[in-house]
Amino acid sequence: MDVIKQKKSSRLSKRLVYSSVLVFSIMAIGGVLASVDFNAKRVDRSKVMLGEVTSGDLDITVNSNGSLEPRNIEWLTAQVNGRVAEVLVKPGDKVEKGQVLLRMTNPALEEAVESAFSAWEGATANTMSKKVNLERDLLNQESVVLRAKFTKEKTQMEVIALRELGNASAAIKLRKAEVDLRQQEGQYEIEKKKYDKLVANAESMMAVSKASEDQLKNALTRARRQVANLEIITGIDGVVQEMPYKVGQPVAPGEQLGRVVQPEALYAELKVPALRSSEVHVGQRVEINTRVGYLTGQVERVDPTVVAGNVIVDVSIEQNNKVPVRPGLPVDALIYTAELKKVLYVDKPAFARANDTISLYRLDSDQSYAELTNVKVGKVSVNHIEVLGGLTAGDRIIVSDSSDWNDYSRILLN
Template sequence: MDIKIEKRSNHRFKSWQLIVGVSAVLALCGFVFTRDNTVQVSSSEIWLGEVKQGELQQSVGGFGRLKSQDTRLLTAYSAATVEEIVLKPGALVTPDSVIAVLVDPAITQSVKAAERALIQAQNQLLQLQINQQRELLEQQSALEVMRSNQESAELEVSAQEQLAEQGVVSQLEFKRSLLAHRQLTRQLAFEVERIAQLSELHAANLVIAQSSIDAQQEALDLVKETESRLVVRAGIAGVLQSLSIELGQSVISGQQLALVGSMDSLYAILDIPQSSMQYVEVGQQVEIDTRNGAMSGQVARVEPLINNGTIQVEVTLTSELTDNARPELNIAGTIYTQTLENALYIQKPLNVANNSTNSLYRVDDDSNLAHATTLKFGIETKDSIQIVSGASVSQRFILSDMSQWEEHDTIAITQ
């Protein structure tokens, strides 16, 4: 009779294989899990920042230009044609600097006509004076003759008066002589009055003739002023900011030709983002960067209108101008809006805005791991941003753009 023998050793071997297999599967699952949630990032590819505590000065930044407080807009005084352009924008000018030369033949003709009219009026005055002098001399000559006749009649009356008393001359003859004397005396008085009135009349005619000369002189001065305006001069010392004409261009009266600005008295205009306008107030301190130095200033005016998502802020400069400061120079400005004491802050991370909540990777000093941590941010400065909650002093965070790893809670930092 056959006896069946059980192979217990083979059964034990299979059980051991099952245990080893399950362990391997679990180990593989653990490896896969770790690989899914922890990625490796080289330290050379990231940028770290440390949380600090202290005074934090909030600022608002913007770009703009320097403007001249003393500007001169040059316009065409009359219709003309651009004959020559002497200076171009950016040129330094003095009050007598010639910027452009215009030409208008009609104005030249008008100047000559006005000069002729003035000479004619002056000649008329001279002729009037000659005629008046001649007339006055004739009247004075007649007056002298009449005065001589009157004196002769007076002598005759005096002589006949004694002879009439002696009866040598008849009373009739004496009375005739006396009548002739009285008539000559009245005529003499009338002629004297006439000469006096003639002198007044002559003076009035001279005034009229002189007023005509003055009118012609004013007309000549006006047309010469128009002619002189054909030579476009700067008028003030500074820089030629813009030129609105071209060679050969025809311009009309009042048309803009050029803009000149002083370099001694400047102010700044900054374009500030609309999102920061609530922080800006008149009187706040400003730092202006001209890329060749810095200047201090103060907010003087905030434009209430919004243009293309920005507002304009006018800044009065309170310090000395930099060497390169000039009108229309591109600048960068920082407005210091408020100061926080004992605030937590960190160097501004990429893609983080003020008053927002974002996740940054906090570096574990005891390992090479960095863990995603939610931070609440407050105000920002030019280079830093306030941390309202989620961090403490001396903690380090990755400030680089980590958006490609945002699905991972933990990352490993390799050397």
């Protein structure tokens, strides 16, 4: 009987223990459920990126990309029609000013030179012949003028002598001599006018002949220049960057036959998004990433136009003795547009814009929940934003894209 009583007591104790555990479990679950916000959106913590608000100095930068370009470029352009006969250099070859890089042929141009030379030579001979004939005519007329002058002067002396005699016989001779003198004076004036007209006519004829000769000479010069243009000659010391034509290819005027650059004088040509271009000004510091090293530079020109959503910015490069560079090398760059002292800043959230108010999720003190908070943004850098209001130092926010949850004012990070 004693054994049976002990078994009943043991069963009762177990029931009491089970009941106590059940009560405490229900209370614990109730406490947990009471602390859970069932209206909050549940988000996987591993799928969000967090940022912490920091107080300090912040550099505002604009991201850009582009390439290194030579300052001194010579485009080799065809001036005449031709066919490539000889290519004397290849890309990468060093060349000197005055060096022939490519030769073309054009038989028609060479024939034109011969024809122009013959025409000019004939005109020159004609001018010389005409000059000789005119000079001969002038000399003949000058001789006639001199004879008329001497005859007139001889008669003048005779008239003077007869007047001095004063007798009857001399009077008859005097009248005849005076008549002869008047006739000879008239003849002398006529011969002088003939000479003057011959001089004027000779000058006019020589001018016409010389103009024709000069015209043909200019035509010859142009023809020779066209033949000379069959040789493509560089005007600078440098390196051949492009030489695309092959022997036998036809060439038309205006076509680019090659390119020579001076690789030691480079600048960076950057493409800046038009939305950020208003922040870029001449004189700002630039850090250039060449993928194999870094260069420093300074903004020297901002293009006033927008092309394909970008603004071209030219950057001068400070002296470089270590980083290997070459024309056309693609680069990334940071343009330092402002330096902010003692400000609040945080990692840049998705879609943040300068001088705007945006909604961000700020984590609470136990880092479990995040509430939608309005944040006033100041300046925007590549990786950070300036915080003007809505957050304090030490606050943590979600910086990854949260557009899928914006309908919820509060989210739970699982």
